[in-house]
Amino acid sequence: MTDETPPTPAGLKALDNEDRAVITTVANKLQEKHKDVIFSTKVLPSRTLVNFYNLNALSIEELRRINICNHRIKKLEIHFSSATLNLTLWKKEKPPRAKERKNVGTNETKNMKRAVTSFVEKQASTIRESDERVIRAVLRVLLRWTWGSAASNVVCHQDGDRYSFTAKNLRTVSFKQLQELVELGDYVQGVRVNIKEKCAAFYVERTTSYIQENRAKRRRT
Amino acid sequence: MPLLSAQSESKHSEEFRSHIKSSLCQAIGAFTYGENVDMMLSEVGRTTGRDGYIFEIHHVFTLNEGMLSTFRHLFQNDFVDDFDQDIDFENNLIRFTVYFCDTGQKNKRGCYMYKAFFSFNNPCLYYGLLCIWNPTRYLSFL
Numbered sequence: 001m002t003d004e005t006p007p008t009p010a011g012l013k014a015l016d017n018e019d020r021a022v023i024t025t026v027a028n029k030l031q032e033k034h035k036d037v038i039f040s041t042k043v044l045p046s047r048t049l050v051n052f053y054n055l056n057a058l059s060i061e062e063l064r065r066i067n068i069c070n071h072r073i074k075k076l077e078i079h080f081s082s083a084t085l086n087l088t089l090w091k092k093e094k095p096p097r098a099k100e101r102k103n104v105g106t107n108e109t110k111n112m113k114r115a116v117t118s119f120v121e122k123q124a125s126t127i128r129e130s131d132e133r134v135i136r137a138v139l140r141v142l143l144r145w146t147w148g149s150a151a152s153n154v155v156c157h158q159d160g161d162r163y164s165f166t167a168k169n170l171r172t173v174s175f176k177q178l179q180e181l182v183e184l185g186d187y188v189q190g191v192r193v194n195i196k197e198k199c200a201a202f203y204v205e206r207t208t209s210y211i212q213e214n215r216a217k218r219r220r221t
Numbered sequence: 222m223p224l225l226s227a228q229s230e231s232k233h234s235e236e237f238r239s240h241i242k243s244s245l246c247q248a249i250g251a252f253t254y255g256e257n258v259d260m261m262l263s264e265v266g267r268t269t270g271r272d273g274y275i276f277e278i279h280h281v282f283t284l285n286e287g288m289l290s291t292f293r294h295l296f297q298n299d300f301v302d303d304f305d306q307d308i309d310f311e312n313n314l315i316r317f318t319v320y321f322c323d324t325g326q327k328n329k330r331g332c333y334m335y336k337a338f339f340s341f342n343n344p345c346l347y348y349g350l351l352c353i354w355n356p357t358r359y360l361s362f363l
Contacts, residue, residue: 082312111227111270122223143225143269148318150266150275151226168222169266 015041019048019089022070026087029066030055047074050087058085060182060191063175076175080198112143119154126158131206134187135163138204141181142167161206168199228272237300237321238264238274244295245276245317251291256282265316271302273320281313292317 015023023041030037036054058078066087067076075088116139120127127135139154145167146152153168173193181202182188191202228234245262253260257280265275278292289306296304296319305318340346352359 108270115225115227115269118229119223119225139225146225146269148270149268151224151269153222154225155222167225171265 015043015048018072019043022072022089023050023087025069026050026066026073027052029062029069030085033062045091047091048089050089051082052085052087053083055083055085055195057192057194057196059193060178063178067175078173078193078195080170080172080195083195085195108147112140112147115143116140123156126156127163128158128206131163131204134184134204137184138165138181138188141177141184144180145173145177146170163204164201165204166199166201168197170198170200173200224267226267226269228267228270230267231272233300233323234267234272234274234321240298241274241295241301241319242276245278245292248291248295249278252288268318268320271320272323273318276317276319278315278317279313281315284308284315289315 019041023039027037027039030052034055037052038054039050039052041051042049063076067073070089072089073087074090075086077086077088078084079086116136119139120132120136135156142152142154142165149171150169152170155166155168157164178191178193178200182191187204187206189203189205191200193200224230242262242264249260249262259280261279263277263279265277267274292315293304293306296317300322301319302322303320305316307316307318308314309316348359
């Protein structure tokens with residue numbers, strides 16, 4: 001046995017121990033699946049910015065594992081234009097600030113509704129009437145991701161009891177936004193982000209209650 | 222491929238987009254020298270909420286007020302309702318979000334109505350009409 005510790009990479013020397021530990025943990029987690037992953041760091045007085053490159057695709061589970069590994073990870077964002085996973089580590093706690101409640105104007109809400117309705121109408125042949133409510137909720141989340149930015153192209157396919165969604169032409173997507181989608185319910189599954197193809201994909205399953213209801217109706221008739 | 226946006230693509234917005242694009246290309250051409258020699262324009266896509274379009278100018282390494290004011294001047298058009306400008310220092314790019322008016326004609330119509338409102342509110346017009354109607358009575362005031 002030797003007491004020798006592995007040498008610290010030259011780039012990490014400028015960082016303090018805490019930051020170094022977090023970055024090493026995240027890099028190790030990413031390297032399990034993505035062998036060629038590399039990273040760059042930028043140390044600022046208030047925070048440390050870490051960019052991970054050479055990533056192909058990331059699932060929500062991988063991002064969740066990264067997010068829970070340390071409490072100092074404040075932001076986890078995927079930038080499609082630069083094909084990077086950006087991590088923000090705050091050095092100090094942010095000064096407490098009065099929370100500003102964002103009031104979404106009635107005009108905006110109307111516009112969102114209109115956009116979702118027009119999409120559902122276009123895809124009327126694909127979306128079943130019984131699933132319309134779930135699909136509308138999913139589309140509203142997707143629209144919130146891109147609101148005020150470039151509109152995304154959404155492809156929706158139905159395969160039996162499963163709707164597969166692909167949102168293309170995305171600029172950025174954060175872990176929080178992906179989490180928002182997952183939190184809609186058990187219907188949303190398999191959320192993954194393809195950085196190379198600049199898209200996010202997921203499935204929407206028809207709930208078992210829907211299926212059971214339909215079966216019960218069929219039996220009665 | 223369906224676009225998840227509140228605005229559908231119209232003929233007017235397509236015209237406005239191509240006009241803005243060509244004028245931005247010309248303006249960029251004037252500034253492609255020195256460190257900005259590789260500057261290029263890219264179209265990001267339509268906006269979600271309002272009728273508009275997003276343009277990005279990449280490889281901007283030096284920036285001055287003259288350049289920014291030239292770009293801003295391009296958006297002072299009849300058919301541009303509003304615009305936003307973001308500078309991304311990390312990626313060396315400038316992003317312009319241009320919001321179009323509903324139609325160009327609607328904007329002009331509003332302008333004519335504004336002019337007409339003020340010309341009909343002019344007291345000289347009514348005094349002139351009175352002078353024509355009864356010159357001996359009303360011209361004596363002058």
